Amino acid sequence: MQDHETPITQALHLVTTHFPHALGAVLGGSAAQGRATATSDLDVAVLLPNSDISRREVIRHEGRPAELFLNTLADIPEFFAWDRARRRGTVLFIYGEGLALTDPAGHLARTCEQVRAVLAAGPPPLSAAEQEQSRYGLTCFMDDLIDTSPARRYEQLSLADLTLNQAAHLLTAHHNAWTGIGKWLPRRLLSADPVRGKALLDGHRAVAERADPVPLAAAAERVLRLFGGPLREGYVQEWRP
Structure with a gap:
């Protein structure tokens, strides 16, 4: 060259x-x-x-x-x-x-x-079943993140990644906005929702730098409120072969 x-x-x-x-x-x-x-x-x-x-x-x-x-x-x-x-x-x-x-x-x-x-x-909207599945998944990741000791760093970091990705999936869907992976995830997330998106990214950074899961969990719960709040008991997923 x-x-x-x-x-x-x-x-x-x-x-x-x-x-x-x-x-x-x-x-x-x-x-x-x-x-x-x-x-x-x-x-x-x-x-x-x-x-x-x-x-x-x-x-x-x-x-x-x-x-x-x-x-x-x-x-x-x-x-x-x-x-x-x-x-x-x-x-x-x-x-x-x-x-x-x-x-x-x-x-x-x-x-x-x-x-x-x-x-x-924009992308296709999530179906009702997809929304419920993502809402339940994000609730589980968020709960596990809070419950995981900072001493178990590998698990904590893995859960932080899952929480961020599932929250980004729901937040971009809420805004009928495109999502992304890799370096495009934060770009698309901030474009879709500068306030909630930044809170998620800042929370993810707090886990990575300080082993503090609280800001990310709080940001994820704010996303969940857009869809009716955390979903735990009462969730049903039908299965057909």
Whole structure:
């Protein structure tokens, strides 16, 4: 890699080298937002002709890892529906907020227009059963977190992670907002609810730094109140083979 090459020029070179038949390509993630580091990967979505095969690949290009989301035009509607159902919209955000690299016939522009409408509508709402299951799960994690001695640090930290993730799942759903994993969880959480989201993140940090579970448990209970409060006795989950 030459010193003057940016992630954008690298991504464009990747597409023209590996996918000269591409109908369109877009760069997403940190690289598209100007937050890439020297070791950040490239998140690139590529539109392919229907004669190709939809897939996900990870390669290394010019010394930088690249995660490729490759979809044919015919597969795009079904793939986007699947991505929306996960409530994270990983590839939807690449198309909706990324930087266009190539679009020789306008396929990318039309696809991005569709995606922006999907992102604006938000993820699918949780069903009543999903709400109850998440509410019960968060109550259990919160109770176990409070009951776990700081001397059992591995268990305490594991429970803090579960509490944060389940609370984020419910809080983003309450706001009809997208969620995320990894570094995108705090970003999506703060975007959805700056006050309650920050309280959850600060509480998680208190467990990590001071072995103090009280702030995270209190923040989780505030989320639970949005759904009727903690759920313990009375919870029923039907099972069918």
